Amino acid sequence: MTKRKRDQGYHTKRMKAVQEGSNEQVLLADVQDLLRKAKIGDLKNHEVVNGSETAVKEADASSDPPERFSEVDVQISALSSVGDGLGFSTSSEHVFVVPFTLPGDAVKAKIVTHSANDSYTLTDFVSVIKPSPQRNDSLVQCQYFAKCSGCQFQMLSYEDQLVHKKTIVEKAYRKFSSLAPESIPAIGDTIGSPKQYGYRTKITPHFDGPPGSMSRRAKKHPEERQGFDYVPPIGFMVKGTRRTMDIEDCPIATDAVRDGLRKERKRVAEEISEYKRGATILLRETTSRTPIKQDPSRKDDTEAVTNPPSPGASKPFPPDLTSDTTPSNNPSYPSPLSHTETKTYITDQNALATEHIGPYTFLNPAGAFFQNNNSILPAFTSYIRAHILPSPTSPQQKPPTHLIDAYSGSGLFAITLSPLFTACLGIDIAPSSIASARSNAALNGVANATFVAGDSADIFARADRFPPDESVVVVDPPRKGCDEAFLRQLLRFAPARVVYVSCNVHTQARDVGVLVRGGREGWGKKEGGREGGGGGGEGKGESGGGWGGKVRYRIESLRGFDFFPQTGHVEGVAILQRVDGGEEDLSPVKEG
Numbered sequence: 001m002t003k004r005k006r007d008q009g010y011h012t013k014r015m016k017a018v019q020e021g022s023n024e025q026v027l028l029a030d031v032q033d034l035l036r037k038a039k040i041g042d043l044k045n046h047e048v049v050n051g052s053e054t055a056v057k058e059a060d061a062s063s064d065p066p067e068r069f070s071e072v073d074v075q076i077s078a079l080s081s082v083g084d085g086l087g088f089s090t091s092s093e094h095v096f097v098v099p100f101t102l103p104g105d106a107v108k109a110k111i112v113t114h115s116a117n118d119s120y121t122l123t124d125f126v127s128v129i130k131p132s133p134q135r136n137d138s139l140v141q142c143q144y145f146a147k148c149s150g151c152q153f154q155m156l157s158y159e160d161q162l163v164h165k166k167t168i169v170e171k172a173y174r175k176f177s178s179l180a181p182e183s184i185p186a187i188g189d190t191i192g193s194p195k196q197y198g199y200r201t202k203i204t205p206h207f208d209g210p211p212g213s214m215s216r217r218a219k220k221h222p223e224e225r226q227g228f229d230y231v232p233p234i235g236f237m238v239k240g241t242r243r244t245m246d247i248e249d250c251p252i253a254t255d256a257v258r259d260g261l262r263k264e265r266k267r268v269a270e271e272i273s274e275y276k277r278g279a280t281i282l283l284r285e286t287t288s289r290t291p292i293k294q295d296p297s298r299k300d301d302t303e304a305v306t307n308p309p310s311p312g313a314s315k316p317f318p319p320d321l322t323s324d325t326t327p328s329n330n331p332s333y334p335s336p337l338s339h340t341e342t343k344t345y346i347t348d349q350n351a352l353a354t355e356h357i358g359p360y361t362f363l364n365p366a367g368a369f370f371q372n373n374n375s376i377l378p379a380f381t382s383y384i385r386a387h388i389l390p391s392p393t394s395p396q397q398k399p400p401t402h403l404i405d406a407y408s409g410s411g412l413f414a415i416t417l418s419p420l421f422t423a424c425l426g427i428d429i430a431p432s433s434i435a436s437a438r439s440n441a442a443l444n445g446v447a448n449a450t451f452v453a454g455d456s457a458d459i460f461a462r463a464d465r466f467p468p469d470e471s472v473v474v475v476d477p478p479r480k481g482c483d484e485a486f487l488r489q490l491l492r493f494a495p496a497r498v499v500y501v502s503c504n505v506h507t508q509a510r511d512v513g514v515l516v517r518g519g520r521e522g523w524g525k526k527e528g529g530r531e532g533g534g535g536g537g538e539g540k541g542e543s544g545g546g547w548g549g550k551v552r553y554r555i556e557s558l559r560g561f562d563f564f565p566q567t568g569h570v571e572g573v574a575i576l577q578r579v580d581g582g583e584e585d586l587s588p589v590k591e592g
Helices: 005-009 021-040 160-177 216-220 255-274 377-389 412-416 431-444 459-463 484-495 503-517
Strands: 046-049 052-055 071-079 085-089 092-098 104-113 118-130 186-191 235-237 244-246 283-291 320-322 337-346 353-359 360-365 402-406 423-428 450-453 471-475 496-501 551-561 571-580
Touching: 021 071, 021 085, 021 092, 021 118, 021 160, 021 255, 021 503, 046 092, 046 337, 071 092, 071 118, 085 496, 092 104, 118 571, 160 503, 186 337, 186 377, 255 283, 255 337, 353 377, 360 431, 377 496, 377 551, 377 571, 402 412, 412 431, 412 450, 423 431, 423 459, 431 450, 459 484, 471 484, 484 503, 496 503, 503 571
Parallel strands: 092 118, 186 551, 283 353, 402 423, 402 471, 423 450, 471 496
Antiparallel strands: 046 052, 071 085, 071 104, 085 092, 104 118, 235 244, 283 337, 320 337, 353 360, 496 571, 551 571
16 A cells, blocks of 8 residues: 555555444445435536535546545535434545534534545544534533544434434335335334433443553563553543543433442542553442332322342432333233332442332343333333234234243343243343343242243254244344344244344344345345345355245334434334245235
8 A cells, every 4th residue: 555545544454344234334335325326426516415415526536535634524415324424525526424413514524534445434523614404502411522422413303313213224124134125114203212311321431541551561561560640531432533531421321320420530530549550430320219108098009119229339319209100001011100219320340230110120230231221111111012912903813922032131021021921931141141030030020931041052942842833032132133043043933923122223124134034045135036235245044045944024013212312323123923935925014
């Protein structure tokens, strides 16, 4: 590579293979989509893209993008699924990726890196030249916004955030499922979070070690490491960098966690001379409930159990008065409960954090995974309760009586859905998660749920007593989605219904596409044998890519849930119904 190319910011190292469903792959798909829409090679003077007039000079094949760290004016034309704005400059045919921007913004951006295939350029946001009609900077509640990597959308109304997250789900299934349009139902409106700020129950700020603390010699001779003679920045990464910025407060965190951040920052500053390397600080909210005394003459009062603060918890944060209610159209949901809540924070990853979801209580090690927005969990679990069984008008003969909770974690779904089923089985690869799930089942008096440790290689071997025609499988994998072995087993087991929950709607779309096709074309083949789109990849199945079998699924409904307001993340929920016979109509079920 020439020095000029290096100076301009082209990648100089061999690029790692882009993982399916990763931010890099999703961004590239959005960039390519915008380039196609703009027909960049044929542009003359200007073109209207997504309603925004973008002035672009005629393409010059011999021209190079601007040099690294130079500034360029960019007109933003689209908002990508990873939360960054995409636009064109008046002096380049490239797409410029600019964080903290919206369609219609005219902005100044600083060149950071040109992609290996030269189709787009990553930049830093510098300033707004002319704001988009959607931009409302008075909505911003964080002093670090447009620098910190945590949030992308604080300048966007919450209504518009939810609309955008619906388009993320739509684009994911259009580009990554490899399904024909008629197999994908209309995406439901995104369910919003009751709290748009103050919702995050766990954050992990960090600080870097002293200079040289991670050198090869320091790792080999840790006793020679030098300590701090200053207080380093304590916080989160600057957007697009590996540099830590100092964060004194985080408005999307709960009040208890924000209180913990202030106190832990002070503690670290006082003890900094004792640290020889960097560290991550865990701040996890825990909640105890105290019942409100009810009128003893009322027959519908429910007695509550008070949970003492967990070991290692901070002093109590001022209590809130809470009255949990559940949807009136779901009579199977437990009765309402009134109580006070006392919220504290935990810093010990092994201490138990208490979470309440309606009438259910969950205890988990503070360092273990659990959903980080408990304000939306009652609506989330209620939605799944309302859709996990077929509707009364469904052609399915009888409702399922058995539930398999794959990737069960500490038992969220198996426990909250247990009243609907005769038997529930939760399976997870982590023995510690299974131990928590068993404890949580006992804590909530759930006797029909069993939890076992197992990996994806034999996950359904544990369900030999569960009749497939009477079973529902809930799938909630990590961001990378399900592996091929799991999907093969799921199709072989062939449950009556599948509920697929995902924090990455792009890998969800890929996996759901496999289930709808029945694995016949393996991964990455469109229905009818055509090649898949952005997320498909090469077919990996047997006998030329197919997995065999006649079991397929129809998508009954798709919808997003906003677990992380102000960010580009959206949680997806897909409800699938089995259709026997591979040649049957796979068009979506009409709800209602």
